[in-house]
Amino acid sequence: MSSRITIKDVAKEAGVSIATVSNVMNGTGRVSIRTVRKVEDVIERLQFYPSKAARNLKDKSSHLIAVVVPYLKEARLRDNPFYWKLMIGIEEGAKHKSFQVMLMDVNDEESFAFVQERHLDGLIVVGTFQNAPVIDRILALKKPVVFMDSYISDLSLYQVYLDDEEGGYLGAKHLLELGHRSIGVMCGLLIEGGVYHARWKGFQKAIREAGLSMDNQHIFDIHTSAEKGRRLAHQIAEEHPDITAMFSFSDIGALGLIRGFHEKGIRVPDDMSVMGFDDMYYMEYMNPALTTIRQNVHEKGRAAVEMLMELIDDSATSARQIVLPVELIVRESTDICKHTAQS
Amino acid sequence: MSSRITIKDVAKEAGVSIATVSNVMNGTGRVSIRTVRKVEDVIERLQFYPSKAARNLKDKSSHLIAVVVPYLKEARLRDNPFYWKLMIGIEEGAKHKSFQVMLMDVNDEESFAFVQERHLDGLIVVGTFQNAPVIDRILALKKPVVFMDSYISDLSLYQVYLDDEEGGYLGAKHLLELGHRSIGVMCGLLIEGGVYHARWKGFQKAIREAGLSMDNQHIFDIHTSAEKGRRLAHQIAEEHPDITAMFSFSDIGALGLIRGFHEKGIRVPDDMSVMGFDDMYYMEYMNPALTTIRQNVHEKGRAAVEMLMELIDDSATSARQIVLPVELIVRESTDICKHTAQS
DNA sequence: CTGAAAGCGCTTACAG
DNA sequence: CTGAAAGCGCTTACAG
Numbered sequence: 001m002s003s004r005i006t007i008k009d010v011a012k013e014a015g016v017s018i019a020t021v022s023n024v025m026n027g028t029g030r031v032s033i034r035t036v037r038k039v040e041d042v043i044e045r046l047q048f049y050p051s052k053a054a055r056n057l058k059d060k061s062s063h064l065i066a067v068v069v070p071y072l073k074e075a076r077l078r079d080n081p082f083y084w085k086l087m088i089g090i091e092e093g094a095k096h097k098s099f100q101v102m103l104m105d106v107n108d109e110e111s112f113a114f115v116q117e118r119h120l121d122g123l124i125v126v127g128t129f130q131n132a133p134v135i136d137r138i139l140a141l142k143k144p145v146v147f148m149d150s151y152i153s154d155l156s157l158y159q160v161y162l163d164d165e166e167g168g169y170l171g172a173k174h175l176l177e178l179g180h181r182s183i184g185v186m187c188g189l190l191i192e193g194g195v196y197h198a199r200w201k202g203f204q205k206a207i208r209e210a211g212l213s214m215d216n217q218h219i220f221d222i223h224t225s226a227e228k229g230r231r232l233a234h235q236i237a238e239e240h241p242d243i244t245a246m247f248s249f250s251d252i253g254a255l256g257l258i259r260g261f262h263e264k265g266i267r268v269p270d271d272m273s274v275m276g277f278d279d280m281y282y283m284e285y286m287n288p289a290l291t292t293i294r295q296n297v298h299e300k301g302r303a304a305v306e307m308l309m310e311l312i313d314d315s316a317t318s319a320r321q322i323v324l325p326v327e328l329i330v331r332e333s334t335d336i337c338k339h340t341a342q343s
Numbered sequence: 344m345s346s347r348i349t350i351k352d353v354a355k356e357a358g359v360s361i362a363t364v365s366n367v368m369n370g371t372g373r374v375s376i377r378t379v380r381k382v383e384d385v386i387e388r389l390q391f392y393p394s395k396a397a398r399n400l401k402d403k404s405s406h407l408i409a410v411v412v413p414y415l416k417e418a419r420l421r422d423n424p425f426y427w428k429l430m431i432g433i434e435e436g437a438k439h440k441s442f443q444v445m446l447m448d449v450n451d452e453e454s455f456a457f458v459q460e461r462h463l464d465g466l467i468v469v470g471t472f473q474n475a476p477v478i479d480r481i482l483a484l485k486k487p488v489v490f491m492d493s494y495i496s497d498l499s500l501y502q503v504y505l506d507d508e509e510g511g512y513l514g515a516k517h518l519l520e521l522g523h524r525s526i527g528v529m530c531g532l533l534i535e536g537g538v539y540h541a542r543w544k545g546f547q548k549a550i551r552e553a554g555l556s557m558d559n560q561h562i563f564d565i566h567t568s569a570e571k572g573r574r575l576a577h578q579i580a581e582e583h584p585d586i587t588a589m590f591s592f593s594d595i596g597a598l599g600l601i602r603g604f605h606e607k608g609i610r611v612p613d614d615m616s617v618m619g620f621d622d623m624y625y626m627e628y629m630n631p632a633l634t635t636i637r638q639n640v641h642e643k644g645r646a647a648v649e650m651l652m653e654l655i656d657d658s659a660t661s662a663r664q665i666v667l668p669v670e671l672i673v674r675e676s677t678d679i680c681k682h683t684a685q686s
Numbered sequence: 687c688t689g690a691a692a693g694c695g696c697t698t699a700c701a702g
Numbered sequence: 703c704t705g706a707a708a709g710c711g712c713t714t715a716c717a718g
Contacts, residue, residue, distance in 0.1 A: 006710090018689090029688085052462075059713080113392050114443060359704075378703080396696090400696070400710040403710085
């Protein structure tokens with residue numbers, strides 16, 4: 001490969017000093033219009049691209065941010081298309097501000113060197129947990145950081161949320177309006193201040209508003225995955241004949257539930273209503289098409305990256321938490337409760 | 344933020360020159376064991392991380408590669424979980440070689456500046472097409488590059504493929520063995536030398552081996568998406584009563600087909616067998632669970648990144664094309680043909 | 687308006 | 703075995 005074109009080549013070719021070339025590129029200093037033209041011509045002709053490495057050395061800013069996904073190896077993350085949409089949203093927003101994005105996997109605690117080495121300007125941390133040791137490591141970096149899809153109750157941290165409580169509320173209300181009185185909830189791990197917990201609170205609120213008791217509802221606080229959903233459906237088929245509707249706090253879980261019920265000869269929605277959360281792509285193509293709570297993941301990525309940009313610019317907004325709206329999407333997997341009410 | 348620790352700080356603290364510190368870090372030159380210990384202690388104590396920006400300036404190598412996804416904005420890519428798995432596989436492989444990975448979206452033709460500016464060491468280009476103008480732009484960069492999931496017939500380029508022909512063959516053979524004689528193929532755009540074309544060739548091979556004519560098979564060379572599949576199912580329900588099985592060259596398409604047939608009251612697999620290609624996660628949770636051809640996307644990412652590493656090291660392998668195996672996964676969406684043979 | 691020079695934080699011959 | 707110095711490709715005061 002031919003050796004790179006540098007600022008020196010441009011200066012020589014244009015018959016000016018490198019300082020002038022630099023000034024032209026950055027629009028700094030006083031340069032005559034004629035010189036500007038001449039230099040720009042040469043830059044264009046020589047296809048000169050200034051080295052960011054050299055620039056970073058002065059500026060300290062790398063114009064690079066990282067999306068950090070702790071524990072990337074876990075199949076849970078790997079199989080979740082959610083993250084891809086997120087990456088794309090983040091990439092778009094970053095590009096807009098002429099930042100570029102790296103994907104980092106930091107399952108081992110020592111792998112934070114890159115943040116310092118690369119002079120990263122900021123971090124978006126996705127999907128970690130309250131009290132995860134990795135959080136302290138990240139904060140110790142003293143870099144601008146936005147947490148998303150995380151379970152952190154510390155309100156001094158910058159975070160992007162969904163209106164999870166509203167989502168839980170809307171879902172429960174929908175089932176209630178269909179006449180269901182005994183609902184099972186596959187709700188993930190209920191950690192105080194976490195997203196699942198918020199959904200759970202919304203659920204409870206709807207139940208109370210309907211004048212019902214939480215005692216008739218069933219909580220299954222297991223991790224949400226398709227396989228777990230499938231097994232849970234089996235369990236419910238055998239042990240909980242009173243349940244007429246299931247609310248899974250993730251579409252993935254709902255998928256597994258429906259499959260599990262099917263295997264047990266329980267028809268959805270005829271014998272059992274199932275409602276999800278997320279509205280992943282495909283969900284409208286399922287049989288039955290899934291009723292769910294829609295969140296806009298792409299938008300979430302955009303919001304996170306915008307927040308991070310403000311932090312980096314030091315033009316931080318007042319709000320440290322951004323809450324994105326959710327929407328109830330009614331399709332086929334939920335239906336009127338046909339069981340006889342048995343007060 | 345406190346100003347960075349530099350090599351100077353370490354040198355001063357350890358009472359040696361910066362050259363010695365550098366030598367200790369890189370294991371170069373002759374340094375006494377005592378000095379090494381002392382310097383390492385200080386590095387550890389001061390939490391010193393050498394600046395990659397400075398290092399790059401000398402080395403030229405950035406230890407950075409990019410995954411380039413042209414036309415990222417297209418929903419087709421956005422909704423495809425495939426890419427996320429790929430990214431993770433690539434990230435893992437890169438990390439292993441202490442490279443880091445950036446995600447780049449290059450829908451506009453001018454956005455290649457970053458490759459030069461960042462001194463990127465190599466590129467993995469995903470999902471472009473034969474004759475896409477972007478390919479020439481990429482090659483003009485004169486950087487090591489591996490193409491994946493692309494439709495490029497130029498064999499001088501480094502590419503990672505699936506054994507697509509075998510996949511098409513296995514799928515067709517499976518349907519044939521079940522007694523199907525009139526098969527519809529939803530095969531994506533058939534471009535010479537592309538992956539869909541290879542699958543198509545495999546399909547034909549199986550048909551011929553079975554002593555059948557291609558005239559009885561139906562080709563639908565439309566883009567594979569869930570929605571397209573759904574509409575195609577409607578069309579088939581109305582216009583092609585002879586078809587008893589569908590082979591979609593993507594799971595996404597199969598999903599749409601099954602949904603579409605369902606909407607038309609055609610039962611899968613009782614009235615119609617449907618087979619996919621890819622084996623995305625979830626597929627075993629569908630109703631019916633999807634019969635498909637499995638590819639290991641994660642492995643594909645690993646293979647691509649390994650190939651790229653060899654190119655960068657200049658220790659390039661003999662093979663410019665790597666072919667990964669596929670596997671037939673039989674589940675519920677395909678069944679014995681119940682139609683009367685009407686030769 | 688323009689240029690010479692210092693400096694960013696490293697690495698790499700080259701002396702000693 | 704160790705260090706002084708040049709240089710990587712830029713930017714930024716500072717003179718002129």
